[in-house]
Amino acid sequence: MSFQTSLQTAEDRDNLWHHHNHNPETTTVSGVYYMRLPSDVDDLSTAGTELAPNGVEGEGKYITPFKTGQWMIYPGKIYHRPGILQSNENRYIVAADMEF
Numbered sequence: 001m002s003f004q005t006s007l008q009t010a011e012d013r014d015n016l017w018h019h020h021n022h023n024p025e026t027t028t029v030s031g032v033y034y035m036r037l038p039s040d041v042d043d044l045s046t047a048g049t050e051l052a053p054n055g056v057e058g059e060g061k062y063i064t065p066f067k068t069g070q071w072m073i074y075p076g077k078i079y080h081r082p083g084i085l086q087s088n089e090n091r092y093i094v095a096a097d098m099e100f
Contacts, residue, residue, distance in 0.1 A: 004090040005082060006038070013081060017056050020097045021077035028076025028099045037066050038089035047086060048072065052079040066091070 020028045032049050041047050047066040054060045056079050063083050064072055074080070076097055085091070 001096075002092065002094045004092050005085060006090045007085050007088050010085050013084070016081040017052065017079050018081065019077055019079045023099065026099045028097055029073055030076040030078075030080065031071050031073040031096045033071050033094040033096075034066050034068050035092040035094060037068055037091050038087035040089065041066075041086045041091075043084075043086065046084040047091070048083045050081050050083055055079060
């Protein structure tokens, strides 16, 4: 899937948590490829993807930085959501999941 997001299309981040571990008998990995970040983004450390390895209510949530041209791959069972949008220009990502 590909996504373009900006402050103009921003959704309530509290409703965006999700994971991809729908079949407990398989293992999944998820990934995000960062294609383009608007030039006016000030804080790269919050512009990537937020991960909640201990669940949405658990401790230890963190945001990985947006790095154009790089994949971030993580276990599909980890709750995740987009980082904090900071621009009216679009950011572009490609997201993928693999089940094995």
